[in-house]
Amino acid sequence: MRLRAATPDDLTAVRQLLSASGLPLDGVEENFDDFIVAEEKDGIAGVIGLERYGPAALLRSAAVSPESRNSGVGHRLVRELLDRASAQGVREIYLMTTTAEEYFPRFGFTRSTRAQVPEPVRASREFQGACPDTAVVMKHVLTG
Numbered sequence: 001m002r003l004r005a006a007t008p009d010d011l012t013a014v015r016q017l018l019s020a021s022g023l024p025l026d027g028v029e030e031n032f033d034d035f036i037v038a039e040e041k042d043g044i045a046g047v048i049g050l051e052r053y054g055p056a057a058l059l060r061s062a063a064v065s066p067e068s069r070n071s072g073v074g075h076r077l078v079r080e081l082l083d084r085a086s087a088q089g090v091r092e093i094y095l096m097t098t099t100a101e102e103y104f105p106r107f108g109f110t111r112s113t114r115a116q117v118p119e120p121v122r123a124s125r126e127f128q129g130a131c132p133d134t135a136v137v138m139k140h141v142l143t144g
Helices: 008-020 029-034 073-087 126-130
Strands: 002-005 035-040 043-053 056-064 092-097 110-112 136-141
Touching: 002 073, 008 029, 008 035, 008 043, 008 056, 029 035, 029 043, 035 073, 043 073, 056 073, 056 126
Parallel strands: 056 092
Antiparallel strands: 002 035, 035 043, 043 056, 092 136, 110 136
């Protein structure tokens, strides 16, 4: 498996993986330049995306194919995204989840509230309705 920046040729496979995982597609295409894919010989094994808003960002669209789950693909994708975001000057990353609240603390994410999220991030499509109001908001502060 190798991690690489997503290309326009990956968009269809990524959209299919996100749909199959029950994740929203709103805003994917507009932010696809900041997506990373995990590629295996059979195709896309996982994906993760970032929406940048100056020093704050939204981690979104983290999904791993059923065949690749529990193999470290998701862990590698999150680590790669955090490293790239830090190198790009992002200092705070937020996410919303309905299913992975227990997964993200291992990367330094803690629970937060919508009110604590910077306004540009709250204006994203995910916060404006793509994710349900019941989604848990989490935050990670990057160093470096």
